[in-house]
Amino acid sequence: MNQRIEYVLASEFGPSSETVDVMKFSQEANAISHSVQSSPGPEVDQASIAAECSVADIQNSLMDVWQNPMLSAYLYRSSDVAIASLHGSTSKLAKTRKRSAASSESQNELQEVRELQSKLDAIPLSSWKLQPDAVLFTRPPRNADYNTLTAVKTSDTDMDAPSAGIDSHVLITFTTHFKVQWRSSVLSKCSQHVMMASQTLGDLFEVMPCVSNELPEEVLEDGKVVSYKETNGMHGSSGCVIVVNDVAYGDGLNEEDYADKLIQHLKITKSTTTIKKSRTSMHDTPLSSLALQVNKPYWLLHQGNCEHYIVIDQIRLKHSKDPATGYPLTLYQAPASLDFCQACTKIPAVWSVVGDVRLEASPCLLCDSCWRSMGDPTDESEEVLVLPLPKYKLW
Structure with a gap:
């Protein structure tokens, strides 16, 4: 695939x-679920339905293959x-194909591998094998294909608990994206979360x-930056605005928040976009x-x-197997892109040194x-600042 088309x-x-x-979806879905539960249905044999819909035979055959190291490596x-x-x-790639082909030939000499390959060749589906058009x-x-989370991450326990209203039974899944540094028109997935509608x-x-929330705090003396405080984790942002359906929701931290500044900017630039400020802040919406x-x-x-x-x-109703507490949940978090040391070029950097003439x-x-x-x-007159870079941990 063309790289430019791929990014687009x-x-x-x-x-x-x-x-x-x-809210309307929550009310209608709740009414339908109550009507279905209250209406008596025909008596059916649950065991016969379970047996008819069971895929245990397929599961067993697949597990037999994957639990065999020789067969799974061959696949x-x-x-x-x-x-x-x-x-x-x-x-x-040509060298890789030659090495893989040689190893495959040696594997084909085994009876187990030949039997497995014959079963795969007998599958009548024409889409089972990769066609030449699949290269597109x-x-x-x-980097965004990997997930740093090994389990669902719950929110802090001190987060305000939502009300137990009808809207708390509706779950909404969000995915956040950010602009990459090397091209502002290209977006990359950052995280995925599940929230209650309440x-x-x-x-x-x-x-x-x-990563913008992990910037270290400046230490000022006489209005001049003399050092930085090392961050122990993410801290809140100084301001924010979210635009939903041409309505700007500010943080409400100041009399003139980010929503007001956004509307002022649109007026100054004479933008044709019509955005109005919400009466409520994002924390009250x-x-x-x-x-x-x-x-x-x-x-x-x-x-x-x-x-x-x-x-x-x-947007869906909460299932009985969904967690009861801990919302918002974090399902996915992309790995952080770490910069390597500019001296050894082998180890991720942990310091950003500013003003040292010995460095390039x-x-x-x-x-x-x-x-x-x-x-x-060596020169004490030099004003050298050593800035600690954010520390990341795997969950």
Whole structure:
């Protein structure tokens, strides 16, 4: 796939759904569920239905293959060879194909592998094997394809508990996106969250991760920056505005918040966009009071010029297997892109050194070992600032 087309497709959303009034959806869905539960249905044999719909035989056959190291390794290698053959034009891929083909030939000598391959060849589905046209829809994995979370992450226990109203039985799944540094027109997935409809836009803003919120706090003396405080985790933003259906919801922290500044900016630039400020702040606006669209991006601005796009993936009723507490839940969080040390180029940097003439750049990113080996600056008159970079942890 052409790289430019690939980036464009990754930054496109939609088609968007019709507008969903969250409160109306909650009331109608609750009424339907009550009517279904109250209406007596025909007596059926639950055991016979379970037996008819069971896929235990398919599951057992699949598990027998995957639990066999020889067969599972053969399937992995066969898939790699098929994908490499689709993209096979470079010498590196050609060498990979030769090595994989050689290993596959040795595996084919085994009776188990030959039997498995014969079963796969007997599958009548024409779409089972990768066709040459599949090269248009395959790509190597990106950073956003990996999830740093090994389990669903719940929110802090001190977060305000939502009301136990009818809207608390509706769950809304959000995905947040941010603009990449090297091209402002390209978006990348950042995180995914599940919220109750009784929670607010402010709760969504507080739970979404962003590297802009991890910037260290400046230490000022006589109006001049002399050092920085090391951050122990994410802290709240100094301001924010979310635009939903041409309505700007500010944080309400000041008399003139980000929503007012956005409207002033649109007037100064004589923009044709018609956006009005909401009467309530984002922390006083429950999701149940909004009319939302699935697959439509909503714009968010905070920390001066840090932009995000929030996309609703689904609006549904809470299931009995869904967690009872801990909302908003975090289902996905993209790995942070770490900069490597500019001295050794092998270890992620932990310090940003500003104003040191011994270094080739200012600021210069260094790992802890390289910075300690350099020692303190020899010229005491130099004003050198050492800024700790944010620390990330895997959940």
